[in-house]
Amino acid sequence: MSFIKFEKVVKYYNFGDLKFKALDHVSFEIEKGEFVVVLGPSGAGKSTLLNLLGGMDYASEGSIYIDHEDITKYTERALTTYRKDSIGFVFQFYNLIPGLTAYENVSLTRALKKDALDPKETLTMVGLSEHINKFPSQLSGGEQQRVSIARAICKNPKLLLCDEPTGALDTETGTKILSLLHGLSKNDGHTVLVVTHNSQIAAIADRVIKMRNGKIAHVSVNQSPLKVEEVVW
Numbered sequence: 001m002s003f004i005k006f007e008k009v010v011k012y013y014n015f016g017d018l019k020f021k022a023l024d025h026v027s028f029e030i031e032k033g034e035f036v037v038v039l040g041p042s043g044a045g046k047s048t049l050l051n052l053l054g055g056m057d058y059a060s061e062g063s064i065y066i067d068h069e070d071i072t073k074y075t076e077r078a079l080t081t082y083r084k085d086s087i088g089f090v091f092q093f094y095n096l097i098p099g100l101t102a103y104e105n106v107s108l109t110r111a112l113k114k115d116a117l118d119p120k121e122t123l124t125m126v127g128l129s130e131h132i133n134k135f136p137s138q139l140s141g142g143e144q145q146r147v148s149i150a151r152a153i154c155k156n157p158k159l160l161l162c163d164e165p166t167g168a169l170d171t172e173t174g175t176k177i178l179s180l181l182h183g184l185s186k187n188d189g190h191t192v193l194v195v196t197h198n199s200q201i202a203a204i205a206d207r208v209i210k211m212r213n214g215k216i217a218h219v220s221v222n223q224s225p226l227k228v229e230e231v232v233w
């Protein structure tokens, strides 16, 4: 079995008396160490898919296997351990703690894992070495986004889930961040999923998952992905 396997996953959101089907029998597989790009229009279910994979929320139906274990069967406690030990998550809306500096926001994850990286080093990796003592309110949107990326990387997770990690970045900075994430998969063996609206990124991906209306529209495996330098951004 693959490292990640979604089997007929359905997710309903309830609001009031209504039920909205955000994921509709989603099935796909991902191998260990792959760099995967998830594409699709707004509302397609990309964040929902990432949230389920990251153990942030429960599926309504179906199975999600990670390393042979079905996480949909996990108790709340087992799911917390899974998030703590296995997942690095870059949230679409950053989710930084306002009262803590960039350094402190990143350091928090170090307490969670023995093999976490050095917070200062990861902040330097995302180009923020001069901003480590600033609070989120003193940082630009793109800088806050990069703190959230550093926080996820610092944890040294086996599964790195990034929800539009370059949404607030200019092209040059965005490209640097993507090469960094790509390198974590290619050089360090992490499995990395990136949700994005930038379809050019698909050229460097090992696998591209296209979503539409809560369904998988298409999955393609790239036999010879381009190197980051080969892509014209």
Ligand SMILES: Nc1ncnc2c1ncn2[C@@H]1O[C@H](COP(=O)(O)OP(=O)(O)OP(=O)(O)O)[C@@H](O)[C@H]1O
Pocket (backbone or CB within 6 Å): 013, 014, 015, 020, 021, 022, 040, 041, 042, 043, 044, 045, 046, 047, 048, 049, 092
């Ligand atoms: N908590 C919720 N309650 C009700 N509906 C929700 C909830 N969260 C998401 N949805 C709906 O589920 C669908 C999928 O949402 P999701 O956030 O996964 O989309 P997305 O592909 O990430 O979109 P975007 O590109 O805009 O971030 C949307 O139609 C959204 O309105």
Ligand SMILES: [Mg+2]
Pocket (backbone or CB within 6 Å): 046, 047, 048, 092, 163
């Ligand atoms: Mg989203």
